[in-house]
Amino acid sequence: MxxxxxxxxxxxxxxxxxxxxxxxxxxxxxxxxxxxxxxxxxxxxxxxxxxxxxxxxxxxxxxxxxxxxxxxxxxxxxxxxxxxxxxxxxxxxxxxxxxxxxLPEQIHGHLYCEACGAVWEIRPETGAVIVAALEADLGFVIDLSHVTMAGRCEGCRD
Ligand SMILES: [Zn+2]
Ligand SMILES: [Zn+2]
Ligand SMILES: [Zn+2]
Missing domain, CATH: 1.10.10.10 (Winged helix-like DNA-binding domain superfamily/Winged helix DNA-binding domain)
Known part of the structure; x- marks a missing residue:
């Protein structure tokens, strides 16, 4: 066998x-x-x-x-x-x-526009800045893959 x-x-x-x-x-x-x-x-x-x-x-x-x-x-x-x-x-x-x-190539967070419902991926460079800022402030390392930030996109801001 x-x-x-x-x-x-x-x-x-x-x-x-x-x-x-x-x-x-x-x-x-x-x-x-x-x-x-x-x-x-x-x-x-x-x-x-x-x-x-x-x-x-x-x-x-x-x-x-x-x-x-x-x-x-x-x-x-x-x-x-x-x-x-x-x-x-x-x-x-x-x-x-x-x-x-x-087949994820890069861990990334997302942005969600509460007005139009569009979703964006946070670019790795920007994500690294967010991670570094929170780590420096609180010693906390966030898992960006679990982060979706809600807000308003450029077109919906006003
Ligand atoms: Zn929008
Ligand atoms: Zn994604
Ligand atoms: Zn989960």
């Missing part, structure tokens, strides 16, 4: 790192205690097609379009393990709901 069938990761530096990020995901989920089920395969396919931010509710909806048997508990439990693997990272919107970044 052979159980070492997983291919070696592609080491070619010209290859797309993101494309290989999901390699061997079935085995990794199994190692994390989760069976590789059709629902989980569907979730991984949906995530691979996602860009930017996606809420768990949106993910459940997208999964159900492909597989009506998808249950929220399966989606949430799988997302937890995928987050441990670094494949997704959750943050919180202005109303506290969880939003997921797929």
């Amino acid at each position: 052979t159980d070492q069938l997983a291919p070696q990761p592609e080491q070619d530096p010209s290859s797309n790192a993101a494309a290989g990020a999901w390699d061997g995901i079935a085995e990794r989920l199994r190692a994390g205690g989760l069976r590789w089920t059709p629902q989980r395969r569907t979730l991984v396919e949906v995530l691979r097609a996602c860009k930017g931010h996606v809420t768990a509710t949106e993910l459940i909806g997208l999964c159900r379009e492909r597989d009506a048997t998808t249950t929220p508990s399966t989606v949430y439990r799988t997302l937890d393990v995928l987050e441990e693997f670094g494949l997704v990272k959750h943050g919180h919107g202005h109303d506290g709901r969880e939003e997921y970044h797929v």
